[in-house]
Amino acid sequence: MYTTLPGYKQLYAAGILRERAELLWKMFSSCRLCPWQCGADRTSGQRGRCQAPGELKVAKALAHFGEEPVLSGTRGAGTIFFSHCHLQCCFCQNYQISQEGLGEVLTVEALAQKMLSLQKAGCHNISLVPPTHYLPHIVEALCLAAAEGLSLPLVYNSNGYESLETLKLLSGVVDIYLPDAKYANDALAKKYSQAKDYSQINLAALREMFAQVGPLVTDENGTARKGLIIRHLVLPANIAGTQEVLERIKSHLGSHIHMSLMCQYLPAYKAPLHQELSKRTSSEEYDRALVCLEALGFENGWLQEHEEINGEFLPDFEKGESWN
Numbered sequence: 001m002y003t004t005l006p007g008y009k010q011l012y013a014a015g016i017l018r019e020r021a022e023l024l025w026k027m028f029s030s031c032r033l034c035p036w037q038c039g040a041d042r043t044s045g046q047r048g049r050c051q052a053p054g055e056l057k058v059a060k061a062l063a064h065f066g067e068e069p070v071l072s073g074t075r076g077a078g079t080i081f082f083s084h085c086h087l088q089c090c091f092c093q094n095y096q097i098s099q100e101g102l103g104e105v106l107t108v109e110a111l112a113q114k115m116l117s118l119q120k121a122g123c124h125n126i127s128l129v130p131p132t133h134y135l136p137h138i139v140e141a142l143c144l145a146a147a148e149g150l151s152l153p154l155v156y157n158s159n160g161y162e163s164l165e166t167l168k169l170l171s172g173v174v175d176i177y178l179p180d181a182k183y184a185n186d187a188l189a190k191k192y193s194q195a196k197d198y199s200q201i202n203l204a205a206l207r208e209m210f211a212q213v214g215p216l217v218t219d220e221n222g223t224a225r226k227g228l229i230i231r232h233l234v235l236p237a238n239i240a241g242t243q244e245v246l247e248r249i250k251s252h253l254g255s256h257i258h259m260s261l262m263c264q265y266l267p268a269y270k271a272p273l274h275q276e277l278s279k280r281t282s283s284e285e286y287d288r289a290l291v292c293l294e295a296l297g298f299e300n301g302w303l304q305e306h307e308e309i310n311g312e313f314l315p316d317f318e319k320g321e322s323w324n
């Protein structure tokens with residue numbers, strides 16, 4: 001039976017969690033929370049590249065049944081969607097939240113209560129999507145929630161574009177890292193996600209995350225307690241560079257890593273403006289990715305059924321639909 005407490009509980013008990021929140025707040029007045037390092041004074045409402053305000057803004061908090069089975073389990077992942085994102089992917093399925101900033105301002109105390117409500121509802125974890133640009137608020141909320149009995153594993157659902165300085169402050173705070181490895185090619189990352197030096201920054205982030213949490217560990221019910229799961233979305237026309245991404249992961253982290261290889265790409269948001277992104281990933285393209293995964297010896301993780309992917313994977317958050 002898995003009995004280890006989530007990392008943040010231990011840091012809270014030792015008084016270290018609050019210190020981490022203070023260090024993150026110090027990065028906020030000349031913001032360098034993500035690799036853009038804009039220097040925006042978020043404390044005075046100045047907005048950087050992510051367009052996130054100084055106040056915490058949240059779009060949804062719900063039990064999410066569409067994640068990997070180790071995260072969704074039987075009662076759902078306790079997912080909190082934060083408004084805005086520091087990447088601008090032209091095909092983002094959650095663009096209403098990530099790019100248009102849908103959501104409402106919340107206090108840190110209210111965020112702590114949302115975490116506790118998700119625990120009360122029976123969720124298996126607290127999953128933060130994407131957390132980077134509100135980390136000071138989140139870690140402060142964790143202090144409050146930990147004091148009131150929060151004890152679920154913390155999942156850091158990331159676009160994989162993270163700074164090492166920030167990640168190091170999360171050592172021991174995050175239990176499960178769930179990053180993307182989106183692109184092999186920096187020029188394509190720049191073209192479709194406005195990301196600079198994506199491959200190098202992504203690889204350094206994956207290595208740091210793995211150093212902190214190690215391989216995936218599950219409890220006696222098969223739900224995740226700790227570790228790293230890497231997601232890779234196969235894009236049409238090999239835009240993601242799947243083989244190269246997988247080779248890079250194998251060469252730096254090994255082939256025992258849990259990989260979630262996804263084919264759920266649909267041309268959302270501004271994707272139809274690019275002809276090569278205006279159709280979904282074909283079953284042949286996904287099959288080629290599977291062959292590659294197998295040939296490289298990856299043996300842990302999850303695949304998707306190509307036939308099951310349809311427009312239902314595009315939640316309309318403005319209509320208040322849940323994603324399950």
Ligand code: SF4
Pocket residue numbers: 031032033034035036037038039040047048049050051052086132133
């Ligand atoms: S989190 Fe936003 S404001 Fe801060 S460095 Fe990144 S893009 Fe700039």
